[in-house]
Amino acid sequence: MRLINQKVSRPAGFLLAAIPFAIVIIAYVSASGARLAVNPSDKLLPSFASMAEAFWRMATQPDRRSGSLLLWADTAASLARLALGIGISALLALLLGVPIGLIPKIRGLLNAFIATFSLIPPITVLPILFIAVGLGEASKIALIIIGTAPVMTRAIALAVSELPVELLVKAQTLGASTWQIILRVVLPQIWPKLVVAIRLGLVPAWIFLISAEAIASTEGLGYRIFLVRRYLAMDVILPYVAWITLIAFLLDRALMLSSRRFFRWAHLGGGGL
Amino acid sequence: MFRKSLLKFLPAAFAATLLLSAPAAEAAPKKDFKVCWSIYVGWMPWGEIQNSGLMKKWADKYGINVDIVQINDYIESINQYTAGEFDGCSMTNMDALSIPSGGGVDTTALIIGDYSNGNDGIVLKGAKALADIKGQTVNLVELSVSHYLLVRGLDGIGLSEKDITVVNTSDADMVAAYSTPDVTAVVTWNPLLSEIAGMPESYKVFDSSQTPGEIIDIMMVNTEVLKDNPDFGKALVGAWYEMMAIMSKSDSAGMDMRTAMAKASGTNLAGYDSQLASTAMFYTPAEAVAFTKDPKLITTMEFVRQFLFEKGILGEGAPSVDFVGIEFPGGKTLGDTANIKLRFDPAYMEMAAAGKL
Numbered sequence: 001m002r003l004i005n006q007k008v009s010r011p012a013g014f015l016l017a018a019i020p021f022a023i024v025i026i027a028y029v030s031a032s033g034a035r036l037a038v039n040p041s042d043k044l045l046p047s048f049a050s051m052a053e054a055f056w057r058m059a060t061q062p063d064r065r066s067g068s069l070l071l072w073a074d075t076a077a078s079l080a081r082l083a084l085g086i087g088i089s090a091l092l093a094l095l096l097g098v099p100i101g102l103i104p105k106i107r108g109l110l111n112a113f114i115a116t117f118s119l120i121p122p123i124t125v126l127p128i129l130f131i132a133v134g135l136g137e138a139s140k141i142a143l144i145i146i147g148t149a150p151v152m153t154r155a156i157a158l159a160v161s162e163l164p165v166e167l168l169v170k171a172q173t174l175g176a177s178t179w180q181i182i183l184r185v186v187l188p189q190i191w192p193k194l195v196v197a198i199r200l201g202l203v204p205a206w207i208f209l210i211s212a213e214a215i216a217s218t219e220g221l222g223y224r225i226f227l228v229r230r231y232l233a234m235d236v237i238l239p240y241v242a243w244i245t246l247i248a249f250l251l252d253r254a255l256m257l258s259s260r261r262f263f264r265w266a267h268l269g270g271g272g273l
Numbered sequence: 274m275f276r277k278s279l280l281k282f283l284p285a286a287f288a289a290t291l292l293l294s295a296p297a298a299e300a301a302p303k304k305d306f307k308v309c310w311s312i313y314v315g316w317m318p319w320g321e322i323q324n325s326g327l328m329k330k331w332a333d334k335y336g337i338n339v340d341i342v343q344i345n346d347y348i349e350s351i352n353q354y355t356a357g358e359f360d361g362c363s364m365t366n367m368d369a370l371s372i373p374s375g376g377g378v379d380t381t382a383l384i385i386g387d388y389s390n391g392n393d394g395i396v397l398k399g400a401k402a403l404a405d406i407k408g409q410t411v412n413l414v415e416l417s418v419s420h421y422l423l424v425r426g427l428d429g430i431g432l433s434e435k436d437i438t439v440v441n442t443s444d445a446d447m448v449a450a451y452s453t454p455d456v457t458a459v460v461t462w463n464p465l466l467s468e469i470a471g472m473p474e475s476y477k478v479f480d481s482s483q484t485p486g487e488i489i490d491i492m493m494v495n496t497e498v499l500k501d502n503p504d505f506g507k508a509l510v511g512a513w514y515e516m517m518a519i520m521s522k523s524d525s526a527g528m529d530m531r532t533a534m535a536k537a538s539g540t541n542l543a544g545y546d547s548q549l550a551s552t553a554m555f556y557t558p559a560e561a562v563a564f565t566k567d568p569k570l571i572t573t574m575e576f577v578r579q580f581l582f583e584k585g586i587l588g589e590g591a592p593s594v595d596f597v598g599i600e601f602p603g604g605k606t607l608g609d610t611a612n613i614k615l616r617f618d619p620a621y622m623e624m625a626a627a628g629k630l
Contacts, residue, residue, distance in 0.1 A: 039376075040377060041377025043372075043377070044355070044376075064585055065584065126446065126449070127446070127449035130449050131453055135412070135440075135450050135453055215443050216412065216440055216441065216442040216446065217441060218438065223441060227415055227441055229352075230348055230371075230417065231372050231375060231376075231416070232376055
């Protein structure tokens with residue numbers, strides 16, 4: 001049988017998926033063990049035990065300096081920034097993307113501009129951002145918005161322009177105005193696409209969140225990682241990276257599942273990632 | 274099918290393991306050595322020692338090879354040294370204690386190059402006294418020598434870190450950050466310091482010349498490597514003091530050398546000379562030896578280790594301030610004598626002072 005026709009059973013699929021993870025873990029444990037054998041206080045590749053201990057300390061013991069539980073304070077600060085940034089981006093994507101996708105004159109006005117704007121690497125305009133909105137929370141959220149809104153807007157505009165033209169014609173023969181078409185034809189169909197846009201936008205959003213926190217802040221997941229990097233505390237950094245990955249994964253799954261639940265009609269094709 | 278895939282993956286796992294295990298600095302006689310440095314007024318000579326062939330001259334004399342590598346990011350250079358990629362690296366006394374020594378890498382101060390004598394400072398916008406800092410938000414690179422200087426400055430006027438809010442700010446963005454209206458106080462180092470202090474309504478209210486000799490710039494080397502390869506230490510020290518003799522003169526050779534260093538650090542001769550003016554360079558080995566043997570160094574390291582411990586930098590898990598031992602000339606120590614990881618040993622500088630290299 002050809003390779004492309006060999007199906008994988010559920011348990012075998014699970015094992016297959018576990019292989020790359022197992023390889024990375026085995027490679028890490030052996031490399032870490034080798035370094036720790038030479039120098040028991042090696043900081044570069046700490047053992048799983050010391051990482052678990054550091055993570056537990058960050059999560060349950062008040063910090064010597066600030067008295068707060070660092071992991072939760074950092075997570076709350078970062079998630080608040082992420083939610084605000086991605087929320088505003090989603091709103092912009094909707095407000096701009098729908099007219100761009102539907103109305104030729106607005107597409108003519110904005111399409112080229114947004115396409116150009118989306119190509120600016122956001123980090124390079126950071127000094128301008130500082131001067132425009134200051135060094136506080138606003139600049140971090142603005143960085144996330146600049147990094148994600150253009151791409152999400154284009155995704156929505158594309159989805160709108162790909163709506164079956166029959167639907168629009170049919171609505172018009174029934175006498176719908178442009179405004180009514182937006183409300184009754186376009187928007188209901190665009191919600192699941194917005195969820196997809198948010199899921200895709202979250203990837204760069206995390207990157208910009210972490211970079212923004214590295215530049216000037218007093219708390220946050222990215223702040224902590226860049227702070228303890230100053231003394232090579234990999235026993236804190238690696239669990240934080242795993243924690244960020246876990247949160248990002250759960251957010252993505254939650255968005256996908258809620259889209260399946262609320263917009264079942266959009267997932268009739270089955271599968272999907 | 275599963276077994277087959279596993280077998281196929283095994284070599285890949287092996288390769289990944291090899292990749293991950295960066296070589297720990299080897300403790301055995303060897304011929305090839307690598308040291309690293311990053312841009313800072315007191316370390317610019319290392320670049321010219323390599324470029325001018327001085328390093329090759331001294332390495333050849335002892336029959337070894339020494340490669341001097343510039344790393345763009347200061348902390349990254351220390352991390353690389355700590356990971357075992359380099360046999361030596363230029364860093365401050367404070368970062369040496371917290372990163373390599375705190376990380377179990379036994380490290381020796383081979384060459385005490387200089388101390389900051391005004392190169393680090395606190396700048397306030399629209400206020401002329403350090404006491405005005407009370408209640409302000411202060412932007413600085415947290416846990417760096419700037420942070421240490423701030424704590425020392427606050428100590429001196431009866432304030433503590435609780436009286437202010439520290440905002441961790443990357444040094445790369447310090448100047449841009451300072452030009453925004455909501456940033457009113459920064460602690461930073463040269464050349465950023467002179468740029469920021471030169472802006473309108475800005476006053477340098479405290480600098481490292483008020484706590485002289487506490488922020489020390491040192492060529493740190495791996496103790497094991499040095500013990501097994503004394504020639505490595507001799508070659509580095511020999512090359513360094515020959516360069517010191519050249520660059521400290523005001524003749525044309527000295528000016529040329531300093532101009533090259535100025536260019537490499539992105540300024541001109543006048544700019545570099547003004548940075549040197551706020552740096553107390555030890556141009557002769559005798560001065561550096563005297564500084565190392567001065568009991569004041571022990572007091573300084575006591576301040577430094579207390580600062581590091583209070584900030585949790587000696588490793589969050591460090592049970593006490595004595596966790597890492599520090600050794601000074603004459604057998605004096607601080608901290609755990611069974612875990613000495615930082616050594617101030619003037620032996621090689623003394624050889625240079627006595628002309629025995």
